[in-house]
Amino acid sequence: MDLNYINTMNSKKISITSILVAGALSMAIAQEKTKPEETEVYTPVPKIVQAAGVFSPAPSDAIILFDGKDLSKWVMTNDRDKPAVWPVANKVFTVKKGPGSGNIETKQSFGNYQLHMEWQVPANIQGKGQGRGNGGLFLASLGKGDAGYELQILDSYKNDTYTNGQAGSIYKQSVPLANPTNKPGQWNSYDVIWIAPTFNDDKSLKTPARVTVLFNGVLIQNNFELKGPTQYIGDPAYKQAHGPSPIKLQTHGDPSAPISFRNIWIREL
Known part of the structure; x- marks a missing residue:
């Protein structure tokens, strides 16, 4: 050659x-990715919308996750053998502050569902940005800490922050279509249609998760296709195959603004 x-x-x-x-x-x-700022966006800015009423009675076929009496259907995320310790008073429960606190999640696991919940930040709330009534509704919990798919809870009434981290955002993934947040001290509601992801036998992704959210009766997430579980730093991706999962509520260590919850029910789809 x-x-x-x-x-x-x-x-x-x-x-x-x-x-x-x-x-x-x-x-x-x-x-x-080494910095959380690399996945924060500030435009577009959702328009402010005047919200309707928030209270929604449970349908006859709903599972009541909180009836105003106790947290018997919730456990601590970091130790599911322990009952939820967040305090209950006046038909409302509130994020527990200080030692012994942590995220809580439902005893029961869910696949596809319709969920209603109402939340409130105190009227005298202090702070700004992400340090102002920060919490999270994890539509499917994937274990300890903040693993899962997060719908952000935050006081976004005249409170600027990155828009994919404001109330109603799918955290770090989808900016809400509008901002109907009520004033501090008033109740807000989330109505969620969750379609869980599915996986093949080899644990690869078959179909991604999708979510529709109404915030105080206003459509803010319209059948959004999630890119994976929530990531604080870096891009989301489906790395863990899973089936039906608990629903989780996050404590964010914001002592000036303990978030309260009431009237939580779910319908399996």
């Missing part, structure tokens, strides 16, 4: 290898 031809082919192989290696390095560098 011609020696010049062999040398030419070897050079081409080296060039192709160099291109592939350089491309892989570029992708690795691009995907490496």
Whole structure:
């Protein structure tokens, strides 16, 4: 075989290898996220909408997750053998502050569902941005900590922050279509239609999760297709196959603004 031809082919192989290696390095560098700010967006800014009433009685076929009496249908996320310890008073329960606190989640696991819940931040709330009534409704809990798919809870009444982190956002994934947040001290409601993700036998993604959300009766998430579980830093991706999951409420360590909840019910779909 011609020696010049062999040398030419070897050079081409080296060039192709160099291109592939350089491309892989570029992708690795691009995907490496070290700061949460890299996934925060500030536009578009959802328009402010005057909300309707928030209270919604449970349908006859609903499962009542909180009836105003106790948290018997909830447990601590970090130890599911322990009952939820958030205090209940006056038909409302409130995020527990201080030692012994933590996220709580339902005893029961759910696949597809319709969920209603009402939440409130105190009238005398302080702080700004993400430090103002921060919490979260995890539409499917994936275990300890903040693992799962988060619908953000935040006081977004005249409170600027990154828009994919304001109330009604699918945190760090989808900006809400509007901002109907009520004033601090008034109740807000979420009505959620959740279609859980499905996975193949080899645990690869079959169909992504989808969610529709009404916030105080206003459509803010319209059949949004989630890119994966919530990520505080970096891009979301489906890395863990799972089936029906509990619903979780997050405590965010914001002592100035303990969030309260009432009237929580769910319908399995």
